[in-house]
Amino acid sequence: MKLITRNTDYAVRALCFLAKQDGRIVPVSGLVKELRAPRPFLRKILQILNRKGLLKSCKGQGGGFRLALAPDKIFLGDLIKILQGPIQFNDCFFKKMFCADLRICLLRKKINEIEKYVISQLESISIASLG
Amino acid sequence: MKLITRNTDYAVRALCFLAKQDGRIVPVSGLVKELRAPRPFLRKILQILNRKGLLKSCKGQGGGFRLALAPDKIFLGDLIKILQGPIQFNDCFFKKMFCADLRICLLRKKINEIEKYVISQLESISIASLG
DNA sequence: ACAAATGATACAAATATGGTATCATTTATT
DNA sequence: AATAAATGATACCATATTTGTATCATTTGT
Numbered sequence: 001m002k003l004i005t006r007n008t009d010y011a012v013r014a015l016c017f018l019a020k021q022d023g024r025i026v027p028v029s030g031l032v033k034e035l036r037a038p039r040p041f042l043r044k045i046l047q048i049l050n051r052k053g054l055l056k057s058c059k060g061q062g063g064g065f066r067l068a069l070a071p072d073k074i075f076l077g078d079l080i081k082i083l084q085g086p087i088q089f090n091d092c093f094f095k096k097m098f099c100a101d102l103r104i105c106l107l108r109k110k111i112n113e114i115e116k117y118v119i120s121q122l123e124s125i126s127i128a129s130l131g
Numbered sequence: 132m133k134l135i136t137r138n139t140d141y142a143v144r145a146l147c148f149l150a151k152q153d154g155r156i157v158p159v160s161g162l163v164k165e166l167r168a169p170r171p172f173l174r175k176i177l178q179i180l181n182r183k184g185l186l187k188s189c190k191g192q193g194g195g196f197r198l199a200l201a202p203d204k205i206f207l208g209d210l211i212k213i214l215q216g217p218i219q220f221n222d223c224f225f226k227k228m229f230c231a232d233l234r235i236c237l238l239r240k241k242i243n244e245i246e247k248y249v250i251s252q253l254e255s256i257s258i259a260s261l262g
Numbered sequence: 263a264c265a266a267a268t269g270a271t272a273c274a275a276a277t278a279t280g281g282t283a284t285c286a287t288t289t290a291t292t
Numbered sequence: 293a294a295t296a297a298a299t300g301a302t303a304c305c306a307t308a309t310t311t312g313t314a315t316c317a318t319t320t321g322t
Contacts, residue, residue, distance in 0.1 A: 001133075001215055001216070001219065002132075002219065002220065003220035003221070003246070004242065005278095005279070005280085006279075007279080007280075012238060028299080029298090038281060040281065040282055041280065041282080043300095047300065047301080050299085050300090051300095057298095057299060057300085058289085058298085058299080059288040059298060059299045059300080060287090060288045060290060060297075060299080061290040061291070061295095061296065061297040062290055062297075062298075063289070063290090063298045064298070076241075084279095085132070087132055088132065088133065089132070089135075090134075106260070107143060107207075110207075110252075111134060111135065113252075114134065114249055114252050114253075115134070117248065118245055118248075118249065122245070130237050130238050130241075136309095136310065136311090137310075137311065137312095138311075158266085159267080160266095170313095171312070171313055172311065172313080174268080175312085178268075178269065178270080181268085181269090182269095188267095188268060188269085189267085189268080189319095189320085190266095190267060190268045191266070191268080191318090191320025191321060192265065192266040192267055192322070193266075193267075193322095194267045194321090195268085215310095264321105264322085265320100265321090265322085266319100266320085267318100267321095268319075268320100269316100269318070270315100270316090270317080270318095271315085271316090271317105272313100272314085273312105273313075274312080274313070274314095275310100275312075276310080276311075276312090277308100277311090278307100278308085278310090279306100279307080279308075279309090280305100281305080281306075281307095282304075282305070282306095283302100284301100284302085284303085284304100285300100285302090286299105286300075286301080287298100287299080287301095288297100288298080288299075288300095289296100289297085289298080290296090290297085291294100291295085291296085291297100292293100292294085292295080
């Protein structure tokens with residue numbers, strides 16, 4: 001079981017690299033070189049981060065990407081939510097089926113507590129702290 | 132992202148039910164009825180738990196399953212390891228590629244800390260505490 | 263002998279993840 | 293104005309994992 005998937009991993013590395021560029025625009029080719037990531041896959045990730053407002057893109061020749069926010073305002077939790085969906089340790093498979101039953105509630109309750117801790121941690125890890 | 136998958140969920144419920152049977156042998160049909168789980172899928176799960184020593188099976192007519200250990204000696208962490216594999220929040224996609232690089236180590240280090248906490252929690256939640 | 267149970271194992275469907283391919287659009291440069 | 297270099301959008305495909313299903317062999321109580 002993984003906490004972060006490959007696309008999040010690429011995203012972290014890309015953002016860390018961009019954080020070191022002082023706002024200079026970097027084209028995908030530059031990031032591909034730096035990260036040795038598959039180019040079309042990386043493009044897809046960057047485009048998503050652009051749409052979500054973490055990156056700012058510039059089209060046309062000389063274009064590329066730069067951070068849209070300060071590195072200490074971008075958190076691992078944000079990236080995971082955007083690229084992997086909400087963290088739901090606690091997704092109940094049995095919905096209304098058992099939920100009157102005490103032991104199920106106990107399981108859910110305990111997993112929920114773990115989830116809350118993990119989310120709070122992930123929301124405290126900034127790109128700046130990883131750079 | 133899920134912390135426990137459906138088969139683990141079934142396993143928890145099955146073990147909790149068996150824990151209430153005072154060592155009486157319960158056939159799969161009994162558990163299917165109790166859990167409304169797909170019978171062949173549940174059989175597969177129970178057979179795995181038997182092989183791993185958490186359950187004791189009895190073949191033949193009148194056979195079935197019972198707990199092999201006291202409910203306070205079986206932990207959620209065990210079930211997850213058996214049915215979902217080792218918890219590896221920290222599985223590095225980039226192995227030797229970047230590992231000389233400081234920022235990668237920072238990411239891994241932080242995820243490792245979260246992983247350790249989660250594992251310690253999962254290893255503290257017993258079937259008895261969920262019953 | 264028979265029926266009721268598990269053991270073992272191969273197969274299949276559904277979903278999630280990782281990645282590719284293509285074409286349209288924008289923009290700097292010439 | 294033409295061209296080349298970049299992103300935007302989107303459809304598609306490959307692989308792995310999860311969630312099952314199906315079948316036959318084996319064991320055991322009656």
